[in-house]
Amino acid sequence: MATTEAPVRKREILEQAVIRFCGDSGDGMQITGSQFTNTAALFGNDLATFPDFPAEIRAPAGTLPGVSGFQVNFSSSDIYTPGDVVDVLIAMNPAALKMNIADLRPNGILIVNTDNFKEVDLKKAQIKVSPLEDHSLDGYRLFAVELTKLTRMALQELGLDAKSMDRCKNFFALGMCYWLYNRTMDATYKWLDDKFKGKPVLAEANKRAMRAGYAYCDATEAFQTSYEIPPAKLSPGVYRNMSGNTALALGFVAASQQAKLPLFLGSYPITPASDILHELSMFKEFGVVTFQAEDEIAAVTSAIGAAYGGSLALTTTSGPGMALKTEAIGLAIATELPLVICDIQRGGPSTGLPTKTEQADLLQALFGRNSEAPVPVLAASTPGDCFWVAVEACRIAVKYMVPVIVLSDGYLANGAEPWRIPTVDQLPKFPVTFRTEPEGFMPYARDPQTLARPWAVPGTAGLEHRIGGLEKQDVTGNVNYEPLNHEKMVRLRAAKVEAIVQDVPDLVPAGDPDGDLLLVGWGSTYGAITAALRAQREKGARIGHVHLRHLNPLPANMGEVMKRYKRVVVPEMNLGQLVWVLRAKYLVEAQGLNKVQGKPFMQHEIEAKIEEVLGEIR
Amino acid sequence: MATTEAPVRKREILEQAVIRFCGDSGDGMQITGSQFTNTAALFGNDLATFPDFPAEIRAPAGTLPGVSGFQVNFSSSDIYTPGDVVDVLIAMNPAALKMNIADLRPNGILIVNTDNFKEVDLKKAQIKVSPLEDHSLDGYRLFAVELTKLTRMALQELGLDAKSMDRCKNFFALGMCYWLYNRTMDATYKWLDDKFKGKPVLAEANKRAMRAGYAYCDATEAFQTSYEIPPAKLSPGVYRNMSGNTALALGFVAASQQAKLPLFLGSYPITPASDILHELSMFKEFGVVTFQAEDEIAAVTSAIGAAYGGSLALTTTSGPGMALKTEAIGLAIATELPLVICDIQRGGPSTGLPTKTEQADLLQALFGRNSEAPVPVLAASTPGDCFWVAVEACRIAVKYMVPVIVLSDGYLANGAEPWRIPTVDQLPKFPVTFRTEPEGFMPYARDPQTLARPWAVPGTAGLEHRIGGLEKQDVTGNVNYEPLNHEKMVRLRAAKVEAIVQDVPDLVPAGDPDGDLLLVGWGSTYGAITAALRAQREKGARIGHVHLRHLNPLPANMGEVMKRYKRVVVPEMNLGQLVWVLRAKYLVEAQGLNKVQGKPFMQHEIEAKIEEVLGEIR
Amino acid sequence: MTATLPVYSKKDFQTDQEVRWCPGCGDYAILSAVQSVFPELGIPREKFVVVSGIGCSSRFPYYMNTFGFHTIHGRAPAVATGLKVARPDLEVWIATGDGDALSIGGNHTIHMLRRNVGLKVLLFNNRIYGLTKGQYSPTSEMGKRAKSTPYGSVDRPFNVLSLALGAEATFVARSVDVFQPHLKATLKHAAAHRGTAFVEILQNCNIFNDRAWEHLTEKEVRDDQTIGLEHGQPLVFGKNRDKGIRMNGLDLEVVPLGNGISEKDLIVHDAGHPNPAYAFLLSRMDGRPGFPTPLGVLRAVDAPVYEDGMSEQLRQIIAKKGPGQLDQLLHAGDTWEVR
Amino acid sequence: MTATLPVYSKKDFQTDQEVRWCPGCGDYAILSAVQSVFPELGIPREKFVVVSGIGCSSRFPYYMNTFGFHTIHGRAPAVATGLKVARPDLEVWIATGDGDALSIGGNHTIHMLRRNVGLKVLLFNNRIYGLTKGQYSPTSEMGKRAKSTPYGSVDRPFNVLSLALGAEATFVARSVDVFQPHLKATLKHAAAHRGTAFVEILQNCNIFNDRAWEHLTEKEVRDDQTIGLEHGQPLVFGKNRDKGIRMNGLDLEVVPLGNGISEKDLIVHDAGHPNPAYAFLLSRMDGRPGFPTPLGVLRAVDAPVYEDGMSEQLRQIIAKKGPGQLDQLLHAGDTWEVR
Numbered sequence A, B: 001m002a003t004t005e006a007p008v009r010k011r012e013i014l015e016q017a018v019i020r021f022c023g024d025s026g027d028g029m030q031i032t033g034s035q036f037t038n039t040a041a042l043f044g045n046d047l048a049t050f051p052d053f054p055a056e057i058r059a060p061a062g063t064l065p066g067v068s069g070f071q072v073n074f075s076s077s078d079i080y081t082p083g084d085v086v087d088v089l090i091a092m093n094p095a096a097l098k099m100n101i102a103d104l105r106p107n108g109i110l111i112v113n114t115d116n117f118k119e120v121d122l123k124k125a126q127i128k129v130s131p132l133e134d135h136s137l138d139g140y141r142l143f144a145v146e147l148t149k150l151t152r153m154a155l156q157e158l159g160l161d162a163k164s165m166d167r168c169k170n171f172f173a174l175g176m177c178y179w180l181y182n183r184t185m186d187a188t189y190k191w192l193d194d195k196f197k198g199k200p201v202l203a204e205a206n207k208r209a210m211r212a213g214y215a216y217c218d219a220t221e222a223f224q225t226s227y228e229i230p231p232a233k234l235s236p237g238v239y240r241n242m243s244g245n246t247a248l249a250l251g252f253v254a255a256s257q258q259a260k261l262p263l264f265l266g267s268y269p270i271t272p273a274s275d276i277l278h279e280l281s282m283f284k285e286f287g288v289v290t291f292q293a294e295d296e297i298a299a300v301t302s303a304i305g306a307a308y309g310g311s312l313a314l315t316t317t318s319g320p321g322m323a324l325k326t327e328a329i330g331l332a333i334a335t336e337l338p339l340v341i342c343d344i345q346r347g348g349p350s351t352g353l354p355t356k357t358e359q360a361d362l363l364q365a366l367f368g369r370n371s372e373a374p375v376p377v378l379a380a381s382t383p384g385d386c387f388w389v390a391v392e393a394c395r396i397a398v399k400y401m402v403p404v405i406v407l408s409d410g411y412l413a414n415g416a417e418p419w420r421i422p423t424v425d426q427l428p429k430f431p432v433t434f435r436t437e438p439e440g441f442m443p444y445a446r447d448p449q450t451l452a453r454p455w456a457v458p459g460t461a462g463l464e465h466r467i468g469g470l471e472k473q474d475v476t477g478n479v480n481y482e483p484l485n486h487e488k489m490v491r492l493r494a495a496k497v498e499a500i501v502q503d504v505p506d507l508v509p510a511g512d513p514d515g516d517l518l519l520v521g522w523g524s525t526y527g528a529i530t531a532a533l534r535a536q537r538e539k540g541a542r543i544g545h546v547h548l549r550h551l552n553p554l555p556a557n558m559g560e561v562m563k564r565y566k567r568v569v570v571p572e573m574n575l576g577q578l579v580w581v582l583r584a585k586y587l588v589e590a591q592g593l594n595k596v597q598g599k600p601f602m603q604h605e606i607e608a609k610i611e612e613v614l615g616e617i618r
Numbered sequence C, D: 001m002t003a004t005l006p007v008y009s010k011k012d013f014q015t016d017q018e019v020r021w022c023p024g025c026g027d028y029a030i031l032s033a034v035q036s037v038f039p040e041l042g043i044p045r046e047k048f049v050v051v052s053g054i055g056c057s058s059r060f061p062y063y064m065n066t067f068g069f070h071t072i073h074g075r076a077p078a079v080a081t082g083l084k085v086a087r088p089d090l091e092v093w094i095a096t097g098d099g100d101a102l103s104i105g106g107n108h109t110i111h112m113l114r115r116n117v118g119l120k121v122l123l124f125n126n127r128i129y130g131l132t133k134g135q136y137s138p139t140s141e142m143g144k145r146a147k148s149t150p151y152g153s154v155d156r157p158f159n160v161l162s163l164a165l166g167a168e169a170t171f172v173a174r175s176v177d178v179f180q181p182h183l184k185a186t187l188k189h190a191a192a193h194r195g196t197a198f199v200e201i202l203q204n205c206n207i208f209n210d211r212a213w214e215h216l217t218e219k220e221v222r223d224d225q226t227i228g229l230e231h232g233q234p235l236v237f238g239k240n241r242d243k244g245i246r247m248n249g250l251d252l253e254v255v256p257l258g259n260g261i262s263e264k265d266l267i268v269h270d271a272g273h274p275n276p277a278y279a280f281l282l283s284r285m286d287g288r289p290g291f292p293t294p295l296g297v298l299r300a301v302d303a304p305v306y307e308d309g310m311s312e313q314l315r316q317i318i319a320k321k322g323p324g325q326l327d328q329l330l331h332a333g334d335t336w337e338v339r
């Protein structure tokens, strides 16, 4: 293949495109996808990603359970989801092709590594006849590329063994995609230099593979067209690409700075929450203490100990770990200590689907403790929003002296979007002052507005006092079993959580402020609902959307807003949990749109529901 | 005090009376109360009791937190509660008097041990002026008795030390009450002989003290009247006095016999559930295995192990322990193994009020697990009903291969009532057959009617298979992460629980079948609601009452029944949990009547609410 | 007993499930050893149950064609205890990891050992959390840089065997994934023990903690860095079997053989020593400069077995009182009749 | 340091709360000893925190006029670990029971010991669950008849000190509620230790397990049934100080003094012995016929302290990188600007 002038080909400008890389877990699809995403982000596209990988354990190479995928939607206009259908699918092996082909749009581009379509590969994927031969792919623009062979050829001078060479083939594919969308490889070059600091030959190998992929497209006439997707018109500011777990970690560091308290994280690893622990353990220069506990109970109770000592205390987990923390959350409620508990929801019940997403811990968050034990519950709606929810959770915790539950999920945790970096000035300030004055000190006296008790940390002379999980006497905090005192305290604790409504902004629906249908969402369904709302309004639907950040207490005008629409639909990745709460509280005939498949909603699924309900009204 | 002919005095026939014994925790009030109860029961009265004692730890003698009380309501007609007001109050010290006097009805009989009203005793009770002197007791019929002195006199020949003699003074008081209500002392004699088998002198001492109390009333003119309360007209049968925890224990033994499976209890002690463990550990001749585990998690997981092995498996606890079991309950749900989980609710949150009653774990029982993890939930309404609920829970668990939660509470656990003993024939039979046939065996194939999977216990040749907490493929039970399979399994698990409704009898309201107001209750509020309903209907109210044994699934006609009344009121010892469920599910404007004081409802509290609501309608 | 027992082969204990461990993982070797040993135990296949918690290692039951229960993280000992007490006729094996058994499951592990429940425990110690992708574990060395400790951990690790002995273990052994014959022999010893047989298996996680045991297992060093314990044999080790271990005051010392020091001076291994302090002393050789790491059975003594005690109590009481009569039970205590 | 420190008396550490233990409970004596020792430690009162779980013993904080936290059952070590790591300046003491620390809380206890967190642990061992009215505990003797075991328990108990040593404890001691001077001296030793100081206190529950320790504590037998360990002193005991303990092969033996056997032949107690196997050996004397039960400090060695390691890491990284700048952190990685 001599280097020649590239033939002149068409260049088309598109508004938006969806690429999905898929292959074996060992094929580096997550890295490939992240690199493409990063490049698109730096270029200024708006974007949304959806990494989807197998349960933690490695499946045998080439098999169906071993398939790992990464989808990115990048655009010159605002986008909200990783996309319902895929424009370009890169499939590194038959298993990946089998699992993903259904999502490729008719006539979409399909790049396949033919070197992996041998008899044995097909067998691992439980395929009898090669799809490359049985015409099942006729409806797509198939590009059958000997990716492995071409990569080896590109690297032959480097003296690497075959295995190491083959590890670079994902960069060949990446190079092809860079060509296809006219992107520079600079950011990926930089990343490779960084990543293989000690092993320059590996950096070089990957670069060469990538260039080879790029050149392959340039040189051959494989593609007749390349595409351009101009930068998006995002609001002005400095941006970075942000995933939900990183955003949470940064949000907590920011909150600790704004509260002027050291941050303490007690955690036990669990998918998909572990990365928050990993991230925070790197921020020691901010005085962040991360304690990897022996289990979730020690994780949360150590955080309670740290909160008692005056730290901004935090614990992070996912569903099964959340279940284990519930007794201790009751202790934080009874002792009225500030604490933030993050639940990165995943598929269940029990161990369930550890790497898949779900929104089914809402009722556990609201009610999953013995006795009357209400806590504020917040949920993040996009990866970047996780930052703001983290800050808000901490602010509420220290202002009201209360444990706060933050709900995120596997989709937010691993998904990414461009995030406008706030200046420090834009962050709320909430410096905490501990009680120091012994005169008149009562451990359970309350601030009249917030109902918060004083935070009186050990080491403060004259404030020696005892707290614990037994019922307390109002004001003094002494152990007390009197009937009326108990009722008073139960109601006070509930009233304190209710009082937070004073900090909850009223809802302002997106779309129509009144009309036929209101979509009520929470959490990671934000993108799909927003996209569906737009599309349906363009078709003339009179519909609105509110997305709840505060799930307890609910915004003051929640009930009133729902009344402005003829119908209320609540899309959730569960069997109907928020809808249950809305019905119980407001006696409104809200209906659920439920999907429990370990996968986020597609825009079209929500649109279909909207159309169905609107059809009923007409 | 020479023995003379007793002066002839009035004997009055009453329908019903309420006695409360109260004193220091060391004064034996629980025993005294139980003895009186037993005697009344054997006599044929209907009755209801309310033991109320301090948190587990012993408080210093004579202090307010050390006060222990036992109330019994006994009657010649049906009764449902221990009574709102007390007719006869026995107060062994100033602290007991102070804590209990408010409940004595005007002109009620008050027996006080004056020997305990010295300066030091008053001080311990934080009383300045003796109530015996300040006219504060003028509104009662006060009988100031030197109980300690009189008891010592009665025992002086026995050669006991002062301390041992003083321990008998509760029996002096008991003797007085036996005189007052014309009861024989036979049953108590027998009990004493049994209890002090090795120490006849102590049996004798207590008997003498009791006789002395009886004789004191006979000889002195202390009381002008004695009372008679004829036997109640209970339905025919053999009766015994039954407390809730004993009833549960017996119910589980009965269920294991009816299922023809060995019973396994994994438990960790916790008030007020421990007695179930204690009781069951005595029934080894029934092949009952009781395993005191290292914690609640081991308690429930050992039970899951036993269930897997083919036992009728059970775990018992209270709120904080329940919180710890939630993760494991998820495992039982995912593996679809039969298991019964008893939660004997107590005051919370956190450690809360360990010896007090509450009904605030309902939402935890329904929703307190990660992800979509529904389970059937049953609740017992009276101490004796605990037996039947235990049997029913086991029947459902093995029929549907599902974990079942049973809710009781501190009030049922320790309270007692006459219980008609069923013959073994009257018990449902549900012998279990394990799967043994290898041909066509699929671990997650389902019975079409119950949706239960087969119970295939280890040791069965040809049925070797693997189960676990990861999501499973429908039918095969293999680990599976496919989106549509997950949704199918989530819905199947929910459908299985819903299917139990086929075994739930339709509700038939007590009182009026339709009308102005329906009271919806669950659990231990049964007695108070029933009594209130009667009283109000006698006053002409058109009201009904349904009491839910099945809280999940709810009876099929639940919604329809509520519609027959203008108003729906749900009395609960929480801030409104069942009412929340009813509102969410049926969009019915049910309202709560809530009391969270660690104490059961009084009849008049419910009546007041009924009157209030009926007043609004008119 | 084995009269009607089918003759099993390794294959009979393999399932049709794809084994989902990383290529090169030490778990494969352990699986293979167990599948080789089970057919030799003379026990009907359906009597075996493998119980596990959560972790890479805890996937084990899926690959064993026996009854299997993949429970929840850390709880395998408790589930297995319930099962064994309810069904003493079963052979219950536990597969667990250093995180599963010693971090979240530490309490159940020590209580199982204390009670001496008749369970065989295979603890796959790779000194890392494999399944959650590489956090340090309670057996990781201090200073470990892992996902959650980018600057090195500050935790002192457990010595797995010391912990077990401190918890009253009656059978404590150690083997290595790659020492197949030794591993199989150790598993057979465990199988024969009554009570809890606790086996630590040093296992390589080639993805997240590769070469964790290389300093013991590499061909060149293994004879000097480990000592194979054999009951009744003196404590000799070294490539040339030229080193031994003897008591010196309150402690052990390593001595070169020869120069007047012979095997007679050495400790003769006594796995049945009634005092666990001896096995504890052996366990403390780990990582001590100059000392070898002990492999094999450190301790194997008889002690009351939990499920025996439970069953025996039932038997005795039924023998004494006769089998329970439900009717009598319901009528116990004071009763009265209403007509 | 104590220049401005008020002179405290026992009274300063008493609260106005009524002490709610049963009359005659051994907890009173322990409370009194602690209230006597705290004033002598030269530490400002507000620096003390007493953390407990749930149980009779765990009521302890209410009676100490210091900061106090009565947490939930079994979790005191974890709460205290979080507190101590966050606030190394505080003196954090734990009051716990045999059920609280060893049954439900067993895992936190062993991990606290492993990490060597700077906490003082007072484990009130009454061999029973007091607060829940008398079930057997993990330290109850086999065959115990209690509320939940009317026919006798079939559980083998933990040896508290062996368990702690197996979990890498750096300070292990034992004292008795009724031996006040010994108890106070032991508490002072514990106070001086850096790392986890673990003290088992034999305590009488006169209501549910009366006389559990009588066989050791009764005046007539105590000198023969116990041995007071003192660092640097030979292991001599007996009413007439006429018995001693020496090594015999792999084990200890009790020997009468005289007849050619003198103190020189005995073990000289070395609480600082680097090998915990020595202390473990001592711990195994419990309940062995003819052997005394050891009291005093079995082990006290220096080892890395958890919160030191944590703080040091923060210090080093801040020294190297400078204190974190939020703005920089938010802008880390690739960024781009939209105008």
Ligand SMILES: Cc1ncc(C[n+]2csc(CCOP(=O)(O)OP(=O)(O)O)c2C)c(N)n1
Pocket: A268, A269, A270, A271, A296, A320, A321, A324, A351, C054, C055, C056, C057, C058, C073, C096, C097, C098, C099, C100, C101, C124, C126, C128, C129, C130, C131, C132, C137
């Ligand atoms: C309650 C709960 N907490 C946390 C997890 C996440 N988790 C799964 S396995 C594991 C640790 C596995 O380590 P180990 O037991 O050493 O097994 P390995 O993978 O190394 O074989 C963790 C933390 C979980 N599944 N459940």
Ligand SMILES: Cc1ncc(C[n+]2csc(CCOP(=O)(O)OP(=O)(O)O)c2C)c(N)n1
Pocket: B268, B269, B270, B271, B296, B320, B321, B324, B351, D054, D055, D056, D057, D058, D073, D096, D097, D098, D099, D100, D101, D124, D126, D128, D129, D130, D131, D132, D137
């Ligand atoms: C989660 C939970 N489980 C069970 C209990 C009940 N409980 C309270 S204290 C206790 C045992 C106390 O025994 P121990 O620690 O020995 O203390 P002691 O009362 O003997 O001093 C138990 C089981 C509880 N409070 N919380």
Ligand code: SF4
Pocket: A058, C020, C021, C022, C024, C025, C026, C027, C056, C057, C126, C130, C131, C204, C205, C206, C207, C208
């Ligand atoms: S992560 Fe490690 S332990 Fe887990 S399967 Fe892979 S190599 Fe084995």
Ligand code: SF4
Pocket: B058, D020, D021, D022, D024, D025, D026, D027, D056, D057, D126, D130, D131, D204, D205, D206, D207, D208
């Ligand atoms: S029950 Fe026992 S341990 Fe508890 S206070 Fe009473 S005597 Fe002490």
Ligand SMILES: [Mg+2]
Pocket: C055, C097, C098, C099, C124, C125, C126, C127, C128, C129, C130, C137
């Ligand atoms: Mg591991």
Ligand SMILES: [Mg+2]
Pocket: D055, D097, D098, D099, D124, D125, D126, D127, D128, D129, D130, D137
């Ligand atoms: Mg105790």
